[in-house]
Amino acid sequence: MQLYNTLTRQKEEFKPVDPSEVKLYTCGPTVYNYAHIGNLRTYVFEDILRRALEFEGYLVNHVMNITDVGHLTSDADEGEDKMAKGAKREGKTVWEIAEYYTDAFMRDMERLNLVEPHIKCKATDHIQEMIDQVKALEENGYAYVAENGNVYFDTAAFKDYGAMAQLDKQNLEAGARIEVDDNKRSPNDFALWFVTSKHGDQDMQWDSPWGRGFPGWHIECSAMSTRYLGEQFDIHCGGIDHIPVHHTNEIAQAEGATGKSPWVNTWLHGNFLVLEDDAKMAKSGENFLTLQALIDKGYDPLEYRYFILNAHYRKELRFSFDNLDAAKTALRKLKTKVAKLGDKEGTENAKYIEEFSAAVSDDLNMPQALAITWNLIDDDKVSDEDKLATIKKFDTVLGLKLDEEIHFEIPAEVQELLIERNKAREDKDWAKSDELRDKIDELGFEVHDLSGGSEVRPK
Numbered sequence: 001m002q003l004y005n006t007l008t009r010q011k012e013e014f015k016p017v018d019p020s021e022v023k024l025y026t027c028g029p030t031v032y033n034y035a036h037i038g039n040l041r042t043y044v045f046e047d048i049l050r051r052a053l054e055f056e057g058y059l060v061n062h063v064m065n066i067t068d069v070g071h072l073t074s075d076a077d078e079g080e081d082k083m084a085k086g087a088k089r090e091g092k093t094v095w096e097i098a099e100y101y102t103d104a105f106m107r108d109m110e111r112l113n114l115v116e117p118h119i120k121c122k123a124t125d126h127i128q129e130m131i132d133q134v135k136a137l138e139e140n141g142y143a144y145v146a147e148n149g150n151v152y153f154d155t156a157a158f159k160d161y162g163a164m165a166q167l168d169k170q171n172l173e174a175g176a177r178i179e180v181d182d183n184k185r186s187p188n189d190f191a192l193w194f195v196t197s198k199h200g201d202q203d204m205q206w207d208s209p210w211g212r213g214f215p216g217w218h219i220e221c222s223a224m225s226t227r228y229l230g231e232q233f234d235i236h237c238g239g240i241d242h243i244p245v246h247h248t249n250e251i252a253q254a255e256g257a258t259g260k261s262p263w264v265n266t267w268l269h270g271n272f273l274v275l276e277d278d279a280k281m282a283k284s285g286e287n288f289l290t291l292q293a294l295i296d297k298g299y300d301p302l303e304y305r306y307f308i309l310n311a312h313y314r315k316e317l318r319f320s321f322d323n324l325d326a327a328k329t330a331l332r333k334l335k336t337k338v339a340k341l342g343d344k345e346g347t348e349n350a351k352y353i354e355e356f357s358a359a360v361s362d363d364l365n366m367p368q369a370l371a372i373t374w375n376l377i378d379d380d381k382v383s384d385e386d387k388l389a390t391i392k393k394f395d396t397v398l399g400l401k402l403d404e405e406i407h408f409e410i411p412a413e414v415q416e417l418l419i420e421r422n423k424a425r426e427d428k429d430w431a432k433s434d435e436l437r438d439k440i441d442e443l444g445f446e447v448h449d450l451s452g453g454s455e456v457r458p459k
C-alpha cells in the first residue's frame, strides 16, 4: 500500500512495525460543541484509511482520544479554555458539556457509518500518564518551570523541533508575532502543565508535582497514544491544520520523553473543507454547519459521505449545496441500481476487486474507487449476482450501505406541516392543503398522497 507521508512529503510503501497489527492513532474531537462538517470530513478520511487497511488484509488497532480538558481556543497557548467557554455558553458544568458533546459526536460517527475505534480514551481519565510524560521531559532537560508556575516545553533544547512541519527559522520567528509571553523562553515553547494560568477558576484541576492545575492540550495525545500503542508505532492522523502546532508539539513531547525517534513512522493529514457562498449563508455568526443541519435540510448523512469520497483526501474540497445535491442524486441512482441486482448470492469479480484494491492502495484514491464502482454496475459482462457480491466487498471500504434501502429522516418542521395538511384535507380545505404542500416543497420534500394517507419524501 502506498501512503503519502507528511514526514517525507512523498508516497511511500507502507510497512507496519509489527506486520500482525497496524497501530493507528487519530486525533479526536474537543467536546465543547458540535462537530462542524469540516471536522467530520477528517473523520471520514480516517475511517476510509482504517477500512482500506482492513480491506488489504491488515488487522488494525485504532485509538482515538476525546479532548475534554486543556484545549484553548487557539492551538497555541492563547485564548479561552474551550470547555469553559462551552459551559459558560450553556450554563452547565464543564463535565456536563463534555458528556453531552461526546454523545453528540458519537451519534455523528454512527450516522456517517464510521467504524468505532477500538479504544476511545478521554483526556481526563489519563492525567497520570500526562504527568509522567512531563516528568520524563523534565528529567531529560526538555521542560522548565516558568515564573508563573506553568511548565513549558523548551523548543530550543529539542534539535529537530518543527521538522515535520518544515518550520524553518523564518517561520519560527513568525511565531513571535502572535503574542509575547514573558514566561516563555521562546515564543514557540508551549505549555505542558498550567498552574497559574489566566483560567484560575478552572473547574477541572488535578494535583501534580508542579502544583494544582491542568495539562496542556498537546500532551494528552502523546501520552495516551504511547500508553495504548507503545513508544513507537505506525500511523498518526489529523487535519492539516494540526501540522504546524499540535502534531509538531506531540512529536517533540513523545521523542523528548522516550529518546526514541521516529515516534510515528507515517503521518497522514486530511485537507480542508471550504464553504462556498451558499453554504456560508446557511450559517451565521458562531453557528457553523453541522451534520444535523444537513439532515434538517433533508439530506441523508451518507450523501455527505458520498460527497466527501468524490475528492482525494489531500485536496481541498469545496462544499456547496449544489455539490451536495449532485452527490445525493448520484448516491440514490447507485443505490437504485444496486437494489435492482436482486438478492442472489454470487462470487466476487476478481478483475474488479483487483482494480478497486489498486485504487485504495494508491494513497486512498477514492474518486477512482467510486469510478470503478460505477463501471462495474454498468458492465453488461458481469452477472447481477456477481456484481452484488463485488459491490458488497467494495462497500466494506466505501461504507455507503449500498445494499440497504435509502434511508432518510424527516425534520420535525416538515412532519408538523404534513399533520396540518392531513387535517386540511379531512376538512376538505383544498386551498389550505395546497398552500401547505407548497411550504413542504420549499423545505425540499415532496408530498405523496396514497390511499392510506399522505407521506413525504426528500425531492
Ligand SMILES: [Zn+2]
Pocket (backbone or CB within 6 Å): 026, 027, 028, 221, 246
Ligand atoms: Zn492530537
